[in-house]
Each structure stands twice: as C-alpha cells, then as structure tokens.
Amino acid sequence: MVFTIHSFYLIMMLYRAELIFEVVSSPINLDHEETGALELPRTISDGVAMRILPLGDSITWGSGSTQGNGYRLRLLTLLSENPVTYIGSQRSGSMVNNNNEGHPGAVISQIEEFASTSLPLRPNIILVLAGTNDVDRNIDLSHSPERLESLLDKLIGACPDAVVLVAKIPEIGDEVKNAVALAFNAAIPDIVDARAILGAKILTVDMSSVKNFTDSLHPNDLGYSQMADVWYGGIQEAAERGWIQEPIFVPQHNHTACGTFLEWNDRFGKIATGVGSGDSAFVSGWQPAGKLAAGGVGFSIEGGTVQSYGVRVADMDGDGRDDYLWVHPATGAATLYLNGGYKDGAIDWISKGQIATGIGESTGVMFADINGDGRDDYLWVSNDGEVTAYINGGEQTGGGWSWTSLGVIAGQGTGGSSTTTRFADINGDGRADYIVVGSDGSLNAWLNVGPGDKPEWYPLGIIATGIGRNLHDLEYIHLYDLNNDGRADYIFVGEDSSATAYINNRAGSKGLVPNWINVGNIAKGVGAPSYLVKFGDLDGDGKADYLRIYQDTGALDVWFNTGSGGAYLVGDGTRFADMDGDGLDDYLAVGPDGAIQLWRNHGYDTSAQKWNWEQQGQIATGVAQRKNIRFADLDGDGLADYLVVDEKSGAVVFWRNGGRQADGSWGWTNEGQVATGIGAGAGVQFADIDGDGMADYLWVAENGAVTAYLNGGRGSDGWIWNSQGIIATGVGASREDVQFYDIDGDGLADYLCVNHIDGSVSEWRNGGLTDKAWRWNPQGQIATGVGNNGLTIQFADLNGDGRAEYLSVDPDSGAVTMWVNDCFGESEGGNGWQNKQCSDPGIDDATLDPGTRWNAVDTTSAWVAALKQWNSNTLPGHLSFSQQMNMNFYNALFETETNMTTIMSSFASNFAPIKDTSTIAKQIIDFAGLGFGLVVSPVWNIGTLKDIVNSIISGSLTITKDTSIGGVKLSVQNNLEEAMSNLLAYWLKAMIALNDNLFSGSTSSLKSLTLLIKDGHVLNFIEKPGDNTIRDFIEQALFAWLIPKAWSLSNEGFYPVILDSGEACSDANPLDKYISDDTAKETSVCYEGHLYYFVSASGKYDDCRPNPGGDGCGDGTYFKTLPGMAALDAGTYGKVTKTDLVQGALAGYHANGNRNGWPVANPGDQATPDTLFAHGIHSPGVVMIPICSPEVAVDGWRKHNTKAPGYPCLDG
Incomplete structure (x- = not known):
C-alpha cells in the first residue's frame, strides 16, 4: 500500500495513538486485560433509534469505574450501528452523552421517585438495576419484591411502548448479604413474567456473570464491560421479538447531541422582516422646580475661589437619585448631602459631612460608576489624563464612607486632561466609559468592559465627529442620559445656556459606535453662562435634569426633565421562546410594558421558499417592564412561561403559560412568587442546565460567575429550588456577555460568552455535575461574528433539532437573520x-x-x-509532538534568540540608547500579541491553507493576552537584550500553546483540524518556509516595532515624525524653511511618487526654532535628523527600511480616517489575521510614527502636549 500523506495529516490521524480505523470499528473494550475475537457491531431492528434510560443506583451511575462511565460507554460502542441517546437527570463519566438516572445510595422506593424526572422523555428502552442498597442495608427485605413491582408498574404505565430490561443484581462481596441477594434475585423472573403475560415488553437479564469488582458492591472496568455485554444481549433478544420501536416524539426535549462540532450555515438568510414598533422621536420638556439646593456648603479660600467651582452631583448611595457634593478646590475633599427625595416642592437633603479627604485639586475630581454597582466612584484626573480611582463602598454601619483604592485605572497618552476627560455610559451596560473631548467637540472613546471593579479599556476610536467648529471652552460638552435608556446622550450648551442634543441610539454594526440622532434645541437657556449649567438626575426617573448653579453660593435652580421618546428601538423588544410547545421557538414582540405580540413558528415552508410565521396578535397585556421579564419553561410542560423578576432582589413571580385556548386567546395563570431571589434582577437568567426539561434559576454576577438553583418543581410548601452554589467562576467576561443556551443538543444549556464588540461567541460546554462540582468543557471560539455587535445577537432553536441557532436582530426593524446550527457530518458517518x-x-x-x-x-x-x-473519550491526550509540527519555526526562534545579544549590541549605537530600560517591559507586553501575529501569519500563509487558518491565527493572538506562558513571564527582564530574548522565548511558548489548543479536542480545535485536512488539502506536498525565511519574518517584526520605540524612549528626547512634503520626489529640498539640506538628504524617502522626511521635534519648540538669540538646532532649521538613517537605508536590522516605516505609518493614518493618533492593531480583532497575511509590518497599527505636513507638526510642537496621541501631528 502506498500513501503519500503529509506528516501533518498522519499525525492528526494517529492522535492519542488511536488509529481511526481501529477505534471506530472495534466494539471490543481495549481498556481491560481480557482479550476476545473481534466483533463488529450489528444494526439492531433495522437501525431503530434508541432512547435509553439507565435507571438505578451507584452502579448505574458508574461508581468504581476508572472514568465514571460504568457500563454505558461499552454498551454505546456495542450499539454504534444504531442512533443511541442516553437520557436522565444525572451526568457522570467522561463520555459526552453521559446522562443517566443512577443515584448513588438509592433504594428501590427512591429509584421509583427519581424515575419521574425522565419518564416524560419517553425512553423506548429502560435498563433497571435496583435492590442492591436494599439488600446491603437490610431495608425491609421481605417487602423488597413488592417495591420492585411498584417501580416496574410505574415504568410500564408511563411508557407502555418501551422495552424494560430488569437485571438481577450482581453478587455482593459479603457472604451473608449475598445469600439475601440470591433470594431477592430469585423473585425477579416471576415478577417480570407476570407483567409480560399482560402484554408488557419486559425481560429479565442476569448479572450473576459479573465477577470483577473494586469493592463488595461495585464492578471494576472489566466487570462493567461484562455488564454491558449482558445488557446488549437483552436488547438483542427484545429486538428479535420485534419489541423495539422508534421512540415517541417528544418535541420539547430533543436531547440528541452533536457528536462532532457545529457549523453555522446562512442558507436561509433573513427569516423575518421584523415586527413591533419603536419609540416615538425624542421631544424635550422641562418642569421648573425652583431653587432646590441653597448651597453655601463650601467656603472661600485664599485667591477668591467661588462656591460653584466645587459643586458636583452624583449618585453616592445607589438609590437612583443624584446627591449634592461640594469638592474642596485645593485638596479634592468631598462633602456630601444625600438626596432624600423630592416632595412638596423641596428635596430632603441629608448631611453626611466630609466623606473623602481628596488627593488633588478639584479640577481633576469626577464621580462616575466604574464597576456598575449603581454607586458613583471617586475619580481623579491629572492634567496629562492619568486617572486614579476609588471604588465607592457606600456608607459604613458605624459611620463614615467606604472607599477602596484601585490605583491608576487609565494611564497617560490618551490626549485627555482634567478639562477634556469625561466619564459616561456609552453602551448602556451600567459602567462609565472613558471619553476624551476634542477641540471640535469630537469624542474619542474607550469602552469599559469590566468585568471586575478595575476596568479594562477597549478603544472605540472616534464615536462622534463634533459640532463642526473649534471650541474655546470644552465645558460646553456634556454627556448625560436624557431619555432613560441607560445610554449617555450628547449635549452642547451654548454661551447663552441653551442646549442642543444628540440622542444616543444603539447601532447594529460591529464596534458599538452609537447612532447619534440630532433632536435640535432642547432648552432655550436661563440667562446664565454655560459653565454654570450642569445636568443630573435629582428625581430618580433615569432622565437628567437641567441644573443652574449660582456662582457665589453653589445653590441649584432645577428644571425637571419631562421629555419623552427616543428611548427604545423595535429590536429592543424582539425575543424568542417556545410558547406553543411544538419544539420550535416562536417570535415575540415585547412592548416596554411587557405586553406580548406573538408570531408562531411553523418552520421553513419549502413550497413558499420562506420561513413560516403565523400571527397570533397580542397574547398578554403585560404586568411589568420589559427589562424585568424572562421567558422559560418553569414547570416542564414544554411551554415557555412568563416570569417577572424583581429588579432589586431577583425574586420571581410565575405566570404559567396555559397555551392557546379554544377561543383563540392565550391562557395565563398567576402562580405567585416562586423564588425570593439572591441579588439584583439584572443577574437573573433561566436555563435548563441539568436536562430535566425545567428551567433552573441562575444568578450571574458582574464578573460572569454563576450561582445555580436547580428547579425541583412545585412542592407542598412552595416551589423547590435545590442550591448548587457557584457552578462557574467566570471566564473574564462581564455579566452582560454571558448567556445560556443548548448549543450541541444534549439537553443541557451551555455557558456562552458573546463578545459585545464584535458578536463573536466562545462556549464552555455543560458537562453536568461530576464529583460534586459542575464541569464546563472549553470549546474555544465557536462563532467569529457576522459584522454586528454582540448586543444584536440572540440564540433560539428555530428548527426543533435541540440546538440553538445564531440570530442577528436588526435594532431598527427587528428583522432577523439566521445562521443554522448544523452538526458537521450529520448526513455523513456511514461505514463504507x-x-x-x-x-x-x-x-x-x-x-x-x-x-x-x-x-x-x-x-x-x-x-x-x-x-x-x-x-x-475526554481523557487528556499527549501533545508532545506539537513542537515537531513547527520545527522550522522553533529553530528560527532559537537561532534569533541566540543571536540577540550580538544583534542588539550595535542597535543602540545606531538608533539611540533607551533612557530607562525598565520602561520596555510595558512596551513589550503591549507588543507581544501583535508581534506574534506578525510572525505567525506569514509562516502559516502557505499553499491552499491561507484562507483556512485564520481561526488558528486568531487563537494564537488570544493566547498572547496572557503575560506568562509556560513559565516565561514578559515582565521579567533587566536590560534591552534580555527583554528581547525573553520576548522570543515567550513567542516560542505561545507557538507550543497554539498547537496544544489545536489538538485539545474542543469544538474550535476539531473544526480547525477538519478544515485543514478537508478534501485532501494536505495530501499534496506543501513547501514550508525554511529556518532562514522564518527568521527574516521574526527580525522584521521585531525591528519594525523596536526602531520607532528606540527613538521615542531614548536619552536624547526624540519625538519622531514623518514630514509629508506635499511634493513629488526630487533631489531638491522643498522644506528648506523646516530642515537643512543635509537633513533632507539623510532622511528623505520617496514612496509612491511623494517625498517624505524622517525627523524629530526634539526639545521644546522655542529652543529649536530660528531666532535672533540663537538656534537650538544648530543649523538654522526647525527639525532634527533622527539617528540610524544609514542603517535603515541598508536594511541592517530585520531588512526594515525607511520606505517600510513610511508605508506602515500611511496605512495607520488612512485606516484612522486620515487622522493621526491611530490605535495599535488589535490582536483580538477577527480581521487582524487577514490584514497581517496581506500586509505584514505595513498593516495599520504596526508602525506608530505620526505623519503630517510641516505646518501641522510645527503647530503641535508649539503646543508641546507630548502625551497627546500622534504628537506632534495634532490633527484639528
């Protein structure tokens, strides 16, 4: 036999030393010592589907077996020619479909009770093993046969079509007890025969052949294999009698798990055009309330500071009403008056005295809710934009206020200052985002993505273009929520105190940049200067009121906001739930008041070639606000119920769904409060995590951790909730990103993290309760996003296969585009x-x-x-070969690391010594992910694989978010040479981690492997880059990044800039006003016919410009030559040239809308691998040298705001 298979393909086929052809075809248990003839599995009853209920005690659960699978995995292998699904509320063992109804320690009467959970799923085969614990514990043995009869009668009555196999219990190690067991076993055939005579499909199977045990009761792996053989024989006998029929269709609980991995298919495209109605346009309104705060809280200090400068309004106690604070101008100390509510024309102000001692001048003091707990935190913004934060813990029991320091939460370099910085919630997640106001009123934003108290910032870039003119006072710009939609609106206050507003509507596109709706003038003004106008919610209605501050006293005149409209879109009310119990989730349009319009889902109409929705009209009038409503099947009848969650406590009121009535109306029954709640209602979700058909109560904390209460149904004293404690500790995602849906169709809701920026999805598959802990199996990223943000993404089972589809809902129309959740190989899998x-x-x-x-x-x-x-088979695999997969990459990294000392010894002398080598640590951490992408992308960019490996590259960039991999820590280095060597070692470990992930067995890894080998992609010889080629990639990535860093961090105080001459290429110096002829000659670059120069705006502008008193530059010109020009001309370091750097800088400039200050390329962005494939170091966000005309550079140099992004090219 001749195979010309690439070694990569061969390795995958031999993974875990299991030849694919052997593992799949052989039903012999290879884990025990006994050998036997090869027995090929046979089709039973023409391939009938088997829905098997394993019912019993700890033996059914699998106690004593190495992997906890008991007899079930071996039996599944024997039945491999038939579709088999195990059902049951228990989950045990390493196998994927590990459902069962085995309860350790259960006696016969308890097993009868436990059976009630799974019998509604209508198994067509029931495997009964009961009585071992009755015998072992000597429980009323004389009546144990009667208890067995009761159990069997219950099974036959509930599932008369099912085959019931009743096992004699295995022998017991204790001689006395085994004698009792033999007597009990002797009674079983008569019990079974009595029911068979009456027509029941019931048989006895004998487990006395089981001889291998771990203790006196439980078989070992070999014993369980023997048990599987006995069960298999019983199933064969039932089949020969013609008893096994297709299982009864139970639409609401289709638990057939996908055995491979999912694929998203957009074959149906847009399946609904959208229904429902959005809010009317925003209309402003103001109710004058007069002077509601007398002021006089502060005091004048030396210099004549006035009272108004210290006034702030912020919600300090989380009651929804803004309180009055006065901040000391010199120290930042804060004095608080709590807002006790508005009544009879006045606000009850409650003095709390000084609650914070302050850390700096009041100009930098701001209050905003950083961690989403409802209380505004204390922030101090320095003149260069650095932000220090203290979390507001509220009033302490014994008096005083609680503050927890977070330290610096935002560093310098954003272009922000105490006057240009704002904190406001842009996306409505309850966390204040970081915003810098430009001189034209534009907004540059960083999204606060949590998930804990200390924020992580995601750069959104420019989210508002401003008002079209420069502003001499940025106090004109305010960001407050005017319409109670949770998102801050843009307010411009004119010099006459009039106000113009732009309402912040959420958009559907990727990135979360708002859709600003111009609503024009909203307030005529009150005759005060603009700096004495503020906004704050004093009456707690969620809408910012208009405040006029008196300069001398700090008193407040208030106009309550009575505006309306603009608060919600059509898509805000789009929901999906199975309201009629047919197994298909229906389309709901939920109004703001909780009223429901229903369109029943009848699936795809092949004749009409469209999805079939049947309008039902209004089925519920609504009893609560939309945000407090959940839809879930609480009682297990297959119909989604209407659940109202208390916003503060998480308590639940249950309206039972009675379905469509004879007159066409919908039936609802108020069952009252069924849960008291454990926390804020925003954290409450319902999902079936244990597979019993009833939705469980889940409380998701702000950091994504999950506390669960399993739904036990209605009891005599109320609804039963069985506490499971914390079942998931979180995955670094915030509460808003966590959803629970059954993705693989096993009947258990999985943990999903939906990225709210790009709509990508990562999955942790629900493995059920194992060893007293809930198991979540990481599947990696299962969806890359479709160009929309995560707020538009929902999941629902629209085709009734038990697996949730990926849906994108248009915010403006409610239109729905569907990606079907297909299982790879669902139509394949034959044995030819x-x-x-x-x-x-x-x-x-x-x-x-x-x-x-x-x-x-x-x-x-x-x-x-x-x-x-x-x-x-979820046993851990051996991945020692993963390094061999990329030996050339390994060798190239090793050689580069070995040569780093030699390479770097000349680097500093050519470009510039770095003044503080410790600063390179932070720089390297920031570069690690992007640099790895620059190196890995061209290595994988081979042959036909280019378009396939994007997910692999994206995975590698995700890996590099960790600052420590395989023992290599990026933060550990003493000098530049060691730092760079450390980075190379880190990249090597990242490559090994990439390969480990590729072969982890997760959904994403299996999909990547499949794409790589599909259709024989790697059967042909593919030329791989050699060591030298890869080393070129590595060095080019390193030095394209390091050269600009060396300039900016040097002892010489360089501020590199590329001057665009605006002229065609020539030997002349068209910028003789700005650079000398020698500088022009040394620094010039001709790129695409245009002439550019590499120079530095060194020092301060006045020190280096021509003037009568002397010239700091020494050559009568402004800009200074950067060192290393000759090395760049020669491509000495990584073959990087001046042309490369110009091309990279222009890419960043153009990608940023022809503006400087572009962000570093985001390794987490799904588009990054494509860009790196195509452009390498010329990709946007790799080269960070600003580029502009000399006039713009001189203007920025004169301002000398060196921390501003793009300095000295300060556009606008």
Whole structure:
C-alpha cells in the first residue's frame, strides 16, 4: 500500500495513538486485560433509534469505574450501528452523552421517585438495576419484591411502548448479604413474567456473570464491560421479538447531541422582516422646580475661589437619585448631602459631612460608576489624563464612607486632561466609559468592559465627529442620559445656556459606535453662562435634569426633565421562546410594558421558499417592564412561561403559560412568587442546565460567575429550588456577555460568552455535575461574528433539532437573520470506508488529485466517526509532538534568540540608547500579541491553507493576552537584550500553546483540524518556509516595532515624525524653511511618487526654532535628523527600511480616517489575521510614527502636549 500523506495529516490521524480505523470499528473494550475475537457491531431492528434510560443506583451511575462511565460507554460502542441517546437527570463519566438516572445510595422506593424526572422523555428502552442498597442495608427485605413491582408498574404505565430490561443484581462481596441477594434475585423472573403475560415488553437479564469488582458492591472496568455485554444481549433478544420501536416524539426535549462540532450555515438568510414598533422621536420638556439646593456648603479660600467651582452631583448611595457634593478646590475633599427625595416642592437633603479627604485639586475630581454597582466612584484626573480611582463602598454601619483604592485605572497618552476627560455610559451596560473631548467637540472613546471593579479599556476610536467648529471652552460638552435608556446622550450648551442634543441610539454594526440622532434645541437657556449649567438626575426617573448653579453660593435652580421618546428601538423588544410547545421557538414582540405580540413558528415552508410565521396578535397585556421579564419553561410542560423578576432582589413571580385556548386567546395563570431571589434582577437568567426539561434559576454576577438553583418543581410548601452554589467562576467576561443556551443538543444549556464588540461567541460546554462540582468543557471560539455587535445577537432553536441557532436582530426593524446550527457530518458517518482495500485506486494511485482520493475512500465519513469517538473519550491526550509540527519555526526562534545579544549590541549605537530600560517591559507586553501575529501569519500563509487558518491565527493572538506562558513571564527582564530574548522565548511558548489548543479536542480545535485536512488539502506536498525565511519574518517584526520605540524612549528626547512634503520626489529640498539640506538628504524617502522626511521635534519648540538669540538646532532649521538613517537605508536590522516605516505609518493614518493618533492593531480583532497575511509590518497599527505636513507638526510642537496621541501631528 502506498500513501503519500503529509506528516501533518498522519499525525492528526494517529492522535492519542488511536488509529481511526481501529477505534471506530472495534466494539471490543481495549481498556481491560481480557482479550476476545473481534466483533463488529450489528444494526439492531433495522437501525431503530434508541432512547435509553439507565435507571438505578451507584452502579448505574458508574461508581468504581476508572472514568465514571460504568457500563454505558461499552454498551454505546456495542450499539454504534444504531442512533443511541442516553437520557436522565444525572451526568457522570467522561463520555459526552453521559446522562443517566443512577443515584448513588438509592433504594428501590427512591429509584421509583427519581424515575419521574425522565419518564416524560419517553425512553423506548429502560435498563433497571435496583435492590442492591436494599439488600446491603437490610431495608425491609421481605417487602423488597413488592417495591420492585411498584417501580416496574410505574415504568410500564408511563411508557407502555418501551422495552424494560430488569437485571438481577450482581453478587455482593459479603457472604451473608449475598445469600439475601440470591433470594431477592430469585423473585425477579416471576415478577417480570407476570407483567409480560399482560402484554408488557419486559425481560429479565442476569448479572450473576459479573465477577470483577473494586469493592463488595461495585464492578471494576472489566466487570462493567461484562455488564454491558449482558445488557446488549437483552436488547438483542427484545429486538428479535420485534419489541423495539422508534421512540415517541417528544418535541420539547430533543436531547440528541452533536457528536462532532457545529457549523453555522446562512442558507436561509433573513427569516423575518421584523415586527413591533419603536419609540416615538425624542421631544424635550422641562418642569421648573425652583431653587432646590441653597448651597453655601463650601467656603472661600485664599485667591477668591467661588462656591460653584466645587459643586458636583452624583449618585453616592445607589438609590437612583443624584446627591449634592461640594469638592474642596485645593485638596479634592468631598462633602456630601444625600438626596432624600423630592416632595412638596423641596428635596430632603441629608448631611453626611466630609466623606473623602481628596488627593488633588478639584479640577481633576469626577464621580462616575466604574464597576456598575449603581454607586458613583471617586475619580481623579491629572492634567496629562492619568486617572486614579476609588471604588465607592457606600456608607459604613458605624459611620463614615467606604472607599477602596484601585490605583491608576487609565494611564497617560490618551490626549485627555482634567478639562477634556469625561466619564459616561456609552453602551448602556451600567459602567462609565472613558471619553476624551476634542477641540471640535469630537469624542474619542474607550469602552469599559469590566468585568471586575478595575476596568479594562477597549478603544472605540472616534464615536462622534463634533459640532463642526473649534471650541474655546470644552465645558460646553456634556454627556448625560436624557431619555432613560441607560445610554449617555450628547449635549452642547451654548454661551447663552441653551442646549442642543444628540440622542444616543444603539447601532447594529460591529464596534458599538452609537447612532447619534440630532433632536435640535432642547432648552432655550436661563440667562446664565454655560459653565454654570450642569445636568443630573435629582428625581430618580433615569432622565437628567437641567441644573443652574449660582456662582457665589453653589445653590441649584432645577428644571425637571419631562421629555419623552427616543428611548427604545423595535429590536429592543424582539425575543424568542417556545410558547406553543411544538419544539420550535416562536417570535415575540415585547412592548416596554411587557405586553406580548406573538408570531408562531411553523418552520421553513419549502413550497413558499420562506420561513413560516403565523400571527397570533397580542397574547398578554403585560404586568411589568420589559427589562424585568424572562421567558422559560418553569414547570416542564414544554411551554415557555412568563416570569417577572424583581429588579432589586431577583425574586420571581410565575405566570404559567396555559397555551392557546379554544377561543383563540392565550391562557395565563398567576402562580405567585416562586423564588425570593439572591441579588439584583439584572443577574437573573433561566436555563435548563441539568436536562430535566425545567428551567433552573441562575444568578450571574458582574464578573460572569454563576450561582445555580436547580428547579425541583412545585412542592407542598412552595416551589423547590435545590442550591448548587457557584457552578462557574467566570471566564473574564462581564455579566452582560454571558448567556445560556443548548448549543450541541444534549439537553443541557451551555455557558456562552458573546463578545459585545464584535458578536463573536466562545462556549464552555455543560458537562453536568461530576464529583460534586459542575464541569464546563472549553470549546474555544465557536462563532467569529457576522459584522454586528454582540448586543444584536440572540440564540433560539428555530428548527426543533435541540440546538440553538445564531440570530442577528436588526435594532431598527427587528428583522432577523439566521445562521443554522448544523452538526458537521450529520448526513455523513456511514461505514463504507471500513471495507476499503489497500488496492483501491483512491488509496494506491498517488497521481490522482487530492479531492478525488479523499472522496474515493469516503474519508469524510471516517473523519466524522473519529470525531465522534474523540468527543466520547475526554481523557487528556499527549501533545508532545506539537513542537515537531513547527520545527522550522522553533529553530528560527532559537537561532534569533541566540543571536540577540550580538544583534542588539550595535542597535543602540545606531538608533539611540533607551533612557530607562525598565520602561520596555510595558512596551513589550503591549507588543507581544501583535508581534506574534506578525510572525505567525506569514509562516502559516502557505499553499491552499491561507484562507483556512485564520481561526488558528486568531487563537494564537488570544493566547498572547496572557503575560506568562509556560513559565516565561514578559515582565521579567533587566536590560534591552534580555527583554528581547525573553520576548522570543515567550513567542516560542505561545507557538507550543497554539498547537496544544489545536489538538485539545474542543469544538474550535476539531473544526480547525477538519478544515485543514478537508478534501485532501494536505495530501499534496506543501513547501514550508525554511529556518532562514522564518527568521527574516521574526527580525522584521521585531525591528519594525523596536526602531520607532528606540527613538521615542531614548536619552536624547526624540519625538519622531514623518514630514509629508506635499511634493513629488526630487533631489531638491522643498522644506528648506523646516530642515537643512543635509537633513533632507539623510532622511528623505520617496514612496509612491511623494517625498517624505524622517525627523524629530526634539526639545521644546522655542529652543529649536530660528531666532535672533540663537538656534537650538544648530543649523538654522526647525527639525532634527533622527539617528540610524544609514542603517535603515541598508536594511541592517530585520531588512526594515525607511520606505517600510513610511508605508506602515500611511496605512495607520488612512485606516484612522486620515487622522493621526491611530490605535495599535488589535490582536483580538477577527480581521487582524487577514490584514497581517496581506500586509505584514505595513498593516495599520504596526508602525506608530505620526505623519503630517510641516505646518501641522510645527503647530503641535508649539503646543508641546507630548502625551497627546500622534504628537506632534495634532490633527484639528
């Protein structure tokens, strides 16, 4: 036999030392010592589907087996020619479909009770093993046969169509107890026969052949294998009698798990055009309330400071009403008066005295809710934009106020200052975002993505273009919520105190940049200067009121905001839930008051070629605000119920869904409060995490941790909730990003993290309760996003297969686009490949094209079978070969690291010594992910694989978010040479981690492997980059980044800038007003016919410009030559040239809308691998040298705001 298979393909096929052809075809248990003849599995009853309920005690659960699978995995292998699904509320063992109804310690009467959970799922085979604990514990043995009869009668009555196999219990190690067991077993055949005579499909199976045990009660792996053989024999006998029929259709609980991995298919596209109605346009309104605060809280200090400068309004106690604070101008100390509410024309102000001692001048003091707990925190912004934060813990029991220091939460370099910085909630997640106001009123924003108290910032870039003119006072710009939609609106206050507003509507596109709606003038003004106008919510209605501050006293005149409209969009009310119990989630349009309009889902109409929605009209009038409503099946009847969650406590009121009535109306029954709650209602979700068909109560903390209460149904004393404690500790995502839906169709809701920026989805598959802890199996990223942000993404099972689809809902219309959740290989998976011979041309003829050979031996079916086996065996694999997968990469990194000392010894002398090598640590951490992408992308950019490996590259960039991998820490280095060597070692570990992830067995890894080998992609020889080529990639990435850094961090105080001459290329110096002829000659670059110069705006502008008193530059010109020009001309370091740097800078400038201050390329962005593939170091956000005309550079140099992004090219 001749195979010309690339070693990469071979390694995958031999993964875990399991030849695919052997593992899938052999039903023999390879884990025990006993050997036997190879027995191929046979189809039973023409391939009938089997929905098997394993019912019993700890033996059914799998106690004593190595992996906890008991007899179930072996039996599943024996039945591999039939579709098999195990059902049950218990989850045990390493196998994927590990459902069962085995309860350790349960006696016969308890097993009868536990059976109630799974019998509604209508199994067609029930495996009963009950009585061992009755015998072992000597529980009323004389009546144990009667208890067994009661159990069997319950099973037969509930599932008369099912085959019931009743096992004699295995022998017990204690001689006395085993004698009792034999007596109990002797009664079983008569009990079974009595019911068989009456027509029941019931048989006895004998477990006395089981001889291998771990203790006196529980079999070992070999014993469980023997049990599986006995069960298999019983199933075969039932099949020979013609008893096994297709399971009864139970639409609301389809628990057939996908055995491979999911694929999103957009074959149906837009399936709903959208229904419902949005809010009317915003209309302003103000109710004058007069003077509601007398002021006089502060005091005048030396210099004549007036009272108004210290006035702030902020919600300090989380009651929804802004309180009055006075901040000391010199120290920042804060004095508080709590807002006790507005009544009878006045606000009850409650003095709390000084609550904070302050850390700096009051100009930098701001209050905003950083961690989303409802209380505004204390922030201090320095003149260069650095932000220090203290979390507001509220009033302490014994008096005083609680503050927790977060230290610096935002560094310098944003262009912000105490006058230009704002904190406001842009996206409505309850966390204040960081915003810098430009001189034209534009907004540059960093989104606060949490998830804990200390924020992580995601750069949104410019989110508002401003008002079209420069402002001499940025106090004109305010960001407050005018319409109670949770998002800050843009308010411009004119010099006459009039106000113009732009309402912040959420948009659907990726990135969360708002859609600003110009609503024009909203307030005529009150005759005060603009700096004495503020906004704050004093009456707690969620809408910012208009405040006029008196300069001398700090008193407040208030106009309450009575405006309306503009608060919600059509898509805000779009929901999906199965309201009629047919297994298909329906389309709901939920109004702000909780009223429901229903469109029943009848699936895809093949004749009409569209999705079929049947309008039902209004089915509920609503009893609560929309944000407090959840839809979930609480009582297990298949119908989604209407649940009202208390906003503060999380308590739940249950309205039972009675379905459509005979007169066409919908029936609802108020069952009252069924849960008291454990925290804020925003954290409450409902999902079935244990597979019993009833939605469980989940409380998601702000950091994504989950506390669960399993739904036990209605009891005699109220609804039963079984506490599970914290079942998930969080994955670094905030509460708003966490959702629970069944993705793989096993009946258990999985933990999903939906990225609210780009709509990508990562999954942690629900593995159920194992060893007293809930197991979540990481699947990696299962969806990359579709160009919309995560706020538009929902999940629902629209085709009734038990797996949730990925849906994008248009915010403006409620239109729905669907990506079907397909299971790879669902239509494949035959066994024809097992019969292929080595003489088959598809195997033997190496001249055939890869696709032909792939299909000739039905390799897809073999791969599907292998994936199913992989998913059913979750033992950890050995990944020692992963380094071999990229030996050339390893060698190149090793050689570069070895040579780093030699390379770097000349680098500093050519470009500039770095003044403080410790600063390079932070720089390297920031560069690690992007640099790794620059290196890995061209390495993988080979042959036909380019378009396939984007997900692999994205995964690698995600890996590099960690600052420590495999023992290598980026923060550990003493000098530049060691720092760079450390970075290379870190990249090497990241590559190994990438390969480990590729072979982890998660959904994302299996999908990546499948794409790599599909259709024979790697059957042909593919030329891989050699050591030297890869080393070139590495050095080019390093020095394209390091050269500009060396200039900006040097002892010489360089501020590099590329001057755009605006002239065509020539030998002349068109910028002789700004640079000398020698500088022009040394620094010039001709790129695409245009002339550019590399120079530095060194020192302060006045020190280096021509003037009668002397010239700091020494050559009568402004700009200074940067060192290293000759080395760049020669490409000495990484073959990087001046042309490369100009090209990279222009890419960043153009990608940023022809503005400087562009962000560093984001390694987490799904588009990054594509860009790095195509452009390498010329990609936007790699080279960070500003580029502009000499006039703009001189203007920025004169201002000398060196921390501003893009300095000295300060656009606008």
